[in-house]
Amino acid sequence: MAESLFRTGPLDGWAGRFAELPDSVTIMAEPFHAMVDVRLAPDGTGRPAPGLPGSVAAAVGTTPPEPGTWTDGEQAAAIWLGPDEWLVTSPFTPPAELEAAVRGPGGAAVDVSAQRTTIRLRGAHARDVLETGCAIDLHPRSFPAGAAAVTTLGQAGVVLLALDGAGTDYRILVRSSFAGYLAEWLIDAATEFRT
Amino acid sequence: MQLIDCPWCGPREEVEFHYGGEAGVAYPADPAALSDEEWARFVFHRANPKGPLAERWSHSAGCRRWFTAVRDTATHRFRR
Amino acid sequence: MSRVDGYGTRIDRSRTLRFTFDGREYTGHAGDTLASALLANGVHRVSTSVDLGRPRGIVAAWSEDPSGLVQVEEPFPEPMLPATTIELTDGLVARGLPGRGRLAEVPDTARYDRKHTHCDVLVVGAGPAGLLAARTAARRGERVVLVDDRPAAGGSLLGTERICGRAALEFVADTLVELHANPDVVHLQRTTAFGHYDDGFVLALERRTDHLGADAPRNVSRQRVHRIRAARVVVATGAHERPIVVEDNDRPGIMLAGAARDLLHRHGVLAGREIVVFTSDDAAYDAAADLAKAGARVTLLDARDGVPAAGARRCAEQGVTVRTGAVVTGTRGTEHVTHAVVGGEELPCDLLLLSGGWNPVAHLVSHIRGTLAYDPALGAFRPGEPADDTAGDGVTAVGAANGTLDLAGCLAEGAGERAQPVERTPTKVLWRTDGDPTRQFVDLQRDATVADIARAVGAGMRSVEHVKRYTTIGTAHDQGKTSGVIASGITAELLGVPIESLGTTTFRPPYTPVAFAALAGRERGRLFDPARTTVLHPWHEDAGAVFEDVGQWKRPRYYPRPRETGGIEDMDAAVLRECAAVRGGVGILDGSTLGKIDVQGPDAGAFLDMIYTNVMSGLKPGKVRYGVMCGLDGMVIDDGTVLRIDPERFCVYTTTGGAAPILDHMEEWLQTEWPHLRVHLTSVTEQWATFPVVGPRSRDVIGAFAPDVDVSVEAFPFMSWLDTHVDGIPVRLARISFSGELAWEVSVDGWHARAVWERLVALGGQYGITPYGTETMHVLRAEKGYPIIGQDTDGTVTPQDLGMAWAVSRKKPDFLGKRSFSRSSNLDPLRKQLVGLLPLDPDLKLPEGAQVVELTDALPPPPVPMLGHVTSSYRSAALGRTFALALVKGGHARIGERLTVPVGGALVPVEVTGSVLVDPEGTRRDG
Numbered sequence A: 001m002a003e004s005l006f007r008t009g010p011l012d013g014w015a016g017r018f019a020e021l022p023d024s025v026t027i028m029a030e031p032f033h034a035m036v037d038v039r040l041a042p043d044g045t046g047r048p049a050p051g052l053p054g055s056v057a058a059a060v061g062t063t064p065p066e067p068g069t070w071t072d073g074e075q076a077a078a079i080w081l082g083p084d085e086w087l088v089t090s091p092f093t094p095p096a097e098l099e100a101a102v103r104g105p106g107g108a109a110v111d112v113s114a115q116r117t118t119i120r121l122r123g124a125h126a127r128d129v130l131e132t133g134c135a136i137d138l139h140p141r142s143f144p145a146g147a148a149a150v151t152t153l154g155q156a157g158v159v160l161l162a163l164d165g166a167g168t169d170y171r172i173l174v175r176s177s178f179a180g181y182l183a184e185w186l187i188d189a190a191t192e193f194r195t
Numbered sequence B: 001m002q003l004i005d006c007p008w009c010g011p012r013e014e015v016e017f018h019y020g021g022e023a024g025v026a027y028p029a030d031p032a033a034l035s036d037e038e039w040a041r042f043v044f045h046r047a048n049p050k051g052p053l054a055e056r057w058s059h060s061a062g063c064r065r066w067f068t069a070v071r072d073t074a075t076h077r078f079r080r
Numbered sequence C: 001m002s003r004v005d006g007y008g009t010r011i012d013r014s015r016t017l018r019f020t021f022d023g024r025e026y027t028g029h030a031g032d033t034l035a036s037a038l039l040a041n042g043v044h045r046v047s048t049s050v051d052l053g054r055p056r057g058i059v060a061a062w063s064e065d066p067s068g069l070v071q072v073e074e075p076f077p078e079p080m081l082p083a084t085t086i087e088l089t090d091g092l093v094a095r096g097l098p099g100r101g102r103l104a105e106v107p108d109t110a111r112y113d114r115k116h117t118h119c120d121v122l123v124v125g126a127g128p129a130g131l132l133a134a135r136t137a138a139r140r141g142e143r144v145v146l147v148d149d150r151p152a153a154g155g156s157l158l159g160t161e162r163i164c165g166r167a168a169l170e171f172v173a174d175t176l177v178e179l180h181a182n183p184d185v186v187h188l189q190r191t192t193a194f195g196h197y198d199d200g201f202v203l204a205l206e207r208r209t210d211h212l213g214a215d216a217p218r219n220v221s222r223q224r225v226h227r228i229r230a231a232r233v234v235v236a237t238g239a240h241e242r243p244i245v246v247e248d249n250d251r252p253g254i255m256l257a258g259a260a261r262d263l264l265h266r267h268g269v270l271a272g273r274e275i276v277v278f279t280s281d282d283a284a285y286d287a288a289a290d291l292a293k294a295g296a297r298v299t300l301l302d303a304r305d306g307v308p309a310a311g312a313r314r315c316a317e318q319g320v321t322v323r324t325g326a327v328v329t330g331t332r333g334t335e336h337v338t339h340a341v342v343g344g345e346e347l348p349c350d351l352l353l354l355s356g357g358w359n360p361v362a363h364l365v366s367h368i369r370g371t372l373a374y375d376p377a378l379g380a381f382r383p384g385e386p387a388d389d390t391a392g393d394g395v396t397a398v399g400a401a402n403g404t405l406d407l408a409g410c411l412a413e414g415a416g417e418r419a420q421p422v423e424r425t426p427t428k429v430l431w432r433t434d435g436d437p438t439r440q441f442v443d444l445q446r447d448a449t450v451a452d453i454a455r456a457v458g459a460g461m462r463s464v465e466h467v468k469r470y471t472t473i474g475t476a477h478d479q480g481k482t483s484g485v486i487a488s489g490i491t492a493e494l495l496g497v498p499i500e501s502l503g504t505t506t507f508r509p510p511y512t513p514v515a516f517a518a519l520a521g522r523e524r525g526r527l528f529d530p531a532r533t534t535v536l537h538p539w540h541e542d543a544g545a546v547f548e549d550v551g552q553w554k555r556p557r558y559y560p561r562p563r564e565t566g567g568i569e570d571m572d573a574a575v576l577r578e579c580a581a582v583r584g585g586v587g588i589l590d591g592s593t594l595g596k597i598d599v600q601g602p603d604a605g606a607f608l609d610m611i612y613t614n615v616m617s618g619l620k621p622g623k624v625r626y627g628v629m630c631g632l633d634g635m636v637i638d639d640g641t642v643l644r645i646d647p648e649r650f651c652v653y654t655t656t657g658g659a660a661p662i663l664d665h666m667e668e669w670l671q672t673e674w675p676h677l678r679v680h681l682t683s684v685t686e687q688w689a690t691f692p693v694v695g696p697r698s699r700d701v702i703g704a705f706a707p708d709v710d711v712s713v714e715a716f717p718f719m720s721w722l723d724t725h726v727d728g729i730p731v732r733l734a735r736i737s738f739s740g741e742l743a744w745e746v747s748v749d750g751w752h753a754r755a756v757w758e759r760l761v762a763l764g765g766q767y768g769i770t771p772y773g774t775e776t777m778h779v780l781r782a783e784k785g786y787p788i789i790g791q792d793t794d795g796t797v798t799p800q801d802l803g804m805a806w807a808v809s810r811k812k813p814d815f816l817g818k819r820s821f822s823r824s825s826n827l828d829p830l831r832k833q834l835v836g837l838l839p840l841d842p843d844l845k846l847p848e849g850a851q852v853v854e855l856t857d858a859l860p861p862p863p864v865p866m867l868g869h870v871t872s873s874y875r876s877a878a879l880g881r882t883f884a885l886a887l888v889k890g891g892h893a894r895i896g897e898r899l900t901v902p903v904g905g906a907l908v909p910v911e912v913t914g915s916v917l918v919d920p921e922g923t924r925r926d927g
């Protein structure tokens, strides 16, 4: 039999072009993490009950994120996506286990580990690069460390996470089919900062 | 580029939203009991007033939640 | 040379730049504009006018100039630029333009981009009022953006003024130092706020590199559109001087008084030595005195009887002759003005300056429906009280933009205080003097005169908006910055009504012309529209696939191979080969673009029963069902298969194009109509890669791929699915066929997609597995009469029209679209229905979109009654001929009939058939 079944990411061929970027704008495709979309049971009014299900809080190991934020726990991170929806990610727990662990009664949990891919954008000009195509206010006072937004970057839908309070470290989750477009877009946006 | 206030995400640019038409047009309890004309009225006819109108909007590029907002159709201003 | 020593705060005389204008070489200095450099060289005539061919020169000092348009040839061809706004660079080549420009015929390789900026306060204009406004806000701790369209801050300041006891330009420099030290202040020069929109949204164009000439870095965008979102907007955009219309007022050498003063102080250019100033306002006295002091002989004619004491004193000190109650009624000269006509007298001059007062630049207030009110003391429109609470939110005009013309008043308003009233001789509102209206030019760029306005009024125009469109006044590149108010004034005079009652034309964006390249920004070439790709895209590229766009997706359309005779297969040959390989052996398709939605929750079945026309709640776990979705009007909006995972979970497949809209459609019903249902929807389109493995040998391939799975027809029947593991990786296998052949769909998470695909291709090698594209997929499905939603349907087609009444439940009490099926129009036997068409000539492929008419040898005269149209048309390897699908009126009842399809000039006879042409008995499905 042929070699075993390896993982291939949508940005596997891009490392060379990422390496050409200046230090003030670095891009890296993050490796595989399990990702599970978690939904709360509706309470019949259309408005969700507040707070994460206990199972998620347990999985993340920290307080659940409020609207517009994400929290990083020891085993997993949780990102607020909507009033009854979170994305739980983990580098340790396999997707099927994570899916089973976070599903609450009447709610839902879906393995979406391959639905999005994650780009890490760092450097002194990281915020400048984002501001060429993101309409939300990314000033660290408005979008501090721990902030999360589901919005548009260029012409791609993204989940944008701030990792520091200086506008120099972001995680961008993008639909896998848009990853090539977004990588091209980011590299092009960094052109100005090449020396 | 107008801003629309998503109840969950706050103000975002209008291109992040999807328009859902007039709000409060309830699905008939028993469609089979309606005449053709009554059914057509439900499917195709909307109020379209000049002035305040309760509308459905979806924050489609954000949290994907539908919400109702009152907008003045003459000025495009949302009632806050 | 008209350059004078001791003047020119903006130029660097130590740097000489060479440039070419109309084929002649000249020199100028760093800091010059093309206009100032031309005037420094004594060149007044820039071009001729668009219609009348009259010589024209420079009228104003900046973007309000209605006259001096040029075409730039080097460094990059660009049409229709005012010479007054082009910063001189070494090697610049330009020529005068009589009205119409020429677009570059070479690609523009410069970069253009955009940037989003948020602030508490946007200040537009870095003159004294704007600087004070920016400084005041910054000191309050607010986030400030300050933009200004000139090369340097200072606005109208010339350097002669004093602010707080210091030289004005020192004050400017100190203020900038303070602003630049503040990290919450963004200051942009060469940046024109050109549009003001809802909710404090302002677009501003920054010209970033042109002024650097050959030193311009290639990796920096040439122009940038700033998308600024401001809680408050302070409009400190100053005022434009207004000319007075006199006969023959368009000759080179006739300009605004402020422009001549500006040229002198900024660029050291004394544009004339024998100057006549004609004014009805105070400001021209300062211009006259400054120009006289610099060495010109100046005569000032004031249309008013009273003179401003201070101005008159300054003029007297500089030897300016001042005459009151004097009016210029015409000019003399051919290529250049030689005389001003004053009553019966002709005053010799080489420069005639006109000054009729000042128009506040309130465009950015007007863009968002802020009102402008006529101020008779100014003879101009200024920002008024808002008409209602929705207009002009959060916008303040300060300084000259607010009609406050004195420096102290500008500074006070900039600081947010009230301007103290100042003593000034009221401006005499004088739109024009007596003369021949056919030679009294109102809009120089359009060659439009007082006579044109009279003609408009004579034709019955009563609104300034109508007069504008009738005469074209204010429609050129300058948008009537100097002519608009005058046109309103003259129209009012001709109509005999007060100008207040007439108002002025509405200002609309853009304030100055903006290149399309700047608006497009980086969204061109590869970034014009996102290309969505599957993880297998590099594999398809390596395999030589020809791609087609399906929405934003790039999908392999076919995989051409080298011909034995040399060259490479065309699409027809490749598709016939791929089709034959699938029906005769086994093929594999990348179907990963199909939309997939996870439907989860206790009410998932009940929810899908409302969404689909058939029953989904009765589907057993492990089984698959095909379903159709309709809108409320009963028309098909999407179709696909549904897998029941467990009692509370389904996986719904949509069409590739339907993925996003169908999820939105389902969410809308769930969230707005059925919030009581305990169901959640999650897109898993990219989570799952899906590969149909299709053809009689597919069982061999799947059997080898998943050795733990019994792939016999008994153990793994059609329309069933199961989860298994291959090398420990979870894989889903489903017996689904979109071709009528024995087939499996192999689904795996996107991370393992490439490895699984390569494994399937490797295992299928011995069976001749053939990768095939969308074109072959379309042929195979059409041979079976399976419609493509959006190709064979157009939003007016019901399931019954498609021959799918079997997919519409009669048992369910309700589902979306059900009530519409019993509407009389949906029961009409003459509805268009999907049928097959076989051209009698088996080699003739009908064009998709061709019309279908009754069988005929000769078309009747138009309008020809249309029966329908061809929706799909292919060459079939299985049938050994061409065939088509079509929507035809009453088509199901016409099976067996002959009809005509006009193709080009020919009338093609066709036979109507059922839509299933290959294996109608379904014998191939189980292998």
Ligand SMILES: [Zn+2]
Residues within 6 Å of the ligand: B006, B007, B008, B009, B010, B059, B062, B063, B064, B065
């Ligand atoms: Zn939202």
